[in-house]
Amino acid sequence: AQRVTQVQPTGSSQWGEEVTLDCSYETSEYFYRIFWYRQLFSGEMVFLIYQPSFDTQNQRSGRYSVVFQKSFKSISLVISASQPEDSGTYFCALSELYNTNTGKLTFGDGTVLTVKP
């Protein structure tokens, strides 16, 4: 069964600092993807970045990047030059490609990030 764990319920940083949010997961599938979403204070879920399991290269998108440690089944989201607007709840989610057409994501509990000015 799939499971996603985010052990940091909260995190904080100062404006301009690099922030790392951790996530670990459990899956028996070979092909899967890990997504990162951010939930704004309005409740809206915004996609940030994803990492396919078969890609050994860490993905990067703007100020977001991931550190993917497949053998440890862990992935970290790295936010460079954090800004107060980055504050919100960050969710890690697992998608197993074997479950074709389901679109099912398994989410972690989230990490509430506060970036101080």
Added chain:
Amino acid sequence: DPKIIQKPKYLVAVTGSEKILICEQYLGHNAMYWYRQSAKKPLEFMFSYSYQKLMDNQTASSRFQPQSSKKNHLDLQITALKPDDSATYFCASSQGDRGVANERLFFGHGTKLSVL
């Protein structure tokens, strides 16, 4: 402008009543989903539809029934409401075509349901 419209944004219901949560997406996507976020719980997958056909149902209770009248609509009917049903219900969509799974999901703003 929001591309996934959920109505209403807030909903208060009494125990035992029935409500319908509305979702329309204007992204031209073929797949739509419902997720639920209860207090102190992670976002939970409920249903997925592709081309208006049910693809997956992870909801144990038959009180939750998705309804798809058009390709870009996926409403959620909840009957015999219970206080435990109180949660924010998110509609989502993806490009996903048949045979292509687990695309990037786009979420609506959610409907916050409170059952008294």
